Amino acid sequence: MSDQETKWYDKKGLVAVLCVVFWPVGLYGLWKSNVFPKSWKIGGTLLILLAFIMIVNAAGKKSGDSPTLRQESASAPASSASQASSGYQSDPSGQQSLSVQQIFEDTTNWSGNRLFTGYVKKFEIPKDAMGQGDKVTIITVGYDNKSIDIHLNNPIWSDAYKMNDQISIQAEIAMIGKSYATGRGDVFTGPVKVMPWDASMKPKVPSIVTVDDYFGQNMKLGSAPVTLVGQVAQKRVENNQLWIQLGSSGGTVQGEMAKYKITDQVKEQYSALSVGDKVAFKGRFNMEVGGTGYFTIEEIILNPPY
Structure with missing residues (x-):
């Protein structure tokens, strides 16, 4: 495959550089890539997060002032997934907005350009050599252990919002697993109509899903048990597991089975x-990132009738 045909996220060197100079895009490319094994993706993500924490802590110590990252208080209002999005201030004539609860709890993958509303969880305010700084460059919106980090194209004044204030953001976001998303955009200051959402509105996960429907309908199934049907694109065996990749025009699902589950029948x-055969897996997703899903296989069904 030529460089012209190779997707940018399948170029190892480019993804590595992006992870250093602009980690949100680099992290997205790392997880979307088909050329990095899962162990590299997990390790790379942990290294990036560790480096980010170290940089923030170092900046806070050098400033001789409070850290640049302000932590969420313990009493964030409506910060639980169990609480309905009706707790938000909403204008019926405003622009329609998702809630952060729906982004994480819904069965739809909401990666892309979105207007969403939530409560401020963290700020990052870079300080200069004199320990001065008054503009927020990164803002985190979330609840419980779920968060969306947004790098602002247009930084805002540090006193524009307080911790736990309601805020709306228009941004291009990428879901990174079940509890974290990152992206780039800006604070939306116009009126918003927050879409109603609570746990009772979550669609029921179907028992059988094709790979084409999974990507075509932009699904996000979490850890719910499901039977996944598709065509074999690749297969390989590693030291501790076997991999069977199912392909689709919308993306790929990496089916993985641990060594201790591999019986003579599985062999x-x-x-x-x-390659090209129709097959079904019984199991569940362990990670869903952009156009790539990782699926833990419990059972393989050859020539499935559905």
């Missing part, structure tokens, strides 16, 4: 599979 099934 026969794996040997019988060829």
Whole structure:
């Protein structure tokens, strides 16, 4: 495959550079890439987060003042997934907005350009050599252990919002796993109509899903048990697991089965599979990132009737 045909996120060197100079895009490319094994993706993510924390802590110590990262207080209002989005201030004539609860709890993958509303969880205010700083460059919106980090194109004054204030943001976001998203955008200051949402509105996860429907309908199924049906795109065996990749025009699902689950029957099934064959997996997703899903296989079904 030529460089012209290779997707940017499948170029290892470019993704590595982006992870250093602009980590949100680099992290997105790392997880979307088909050329990095899962162990590299997890390790790279942990290294980036560790470096980010170290930089923030170092900046706080050098300033001789309070840290640049302000932590969420313990009494954030409506910060639980169990609380409905009706707790937000909403204008019926405003622009329609998602709630952060719906972004994380819904079965739809909301990656993309979105207007969403939530409560301020953290600020980052860079300080100069004199320990001065008054503009917020990164703002975190979230609840419980779920958060969306937004790098602001247009930084805002540090006194524009307080911790736990309601805020709306228009941004291009990328979901990174079940409890974290990152992106770039700006604070939306116009009126918003927050879409109603509570746990009772979450669609029921279907028992059988095709890979084409999974990507075509922009699904996000979390850890719910499901039977996944698709065509084999690749397969390989590693030291501790076997991989069977299911392909679709919208993305790929990496099916993985741990070594201790590989029985003689599984070995026969794996040997019988060829690229292009239809197959079904019983199991659940362990990670869903952009156009790539990672699926833990509990059972393989050859020539499925559905």
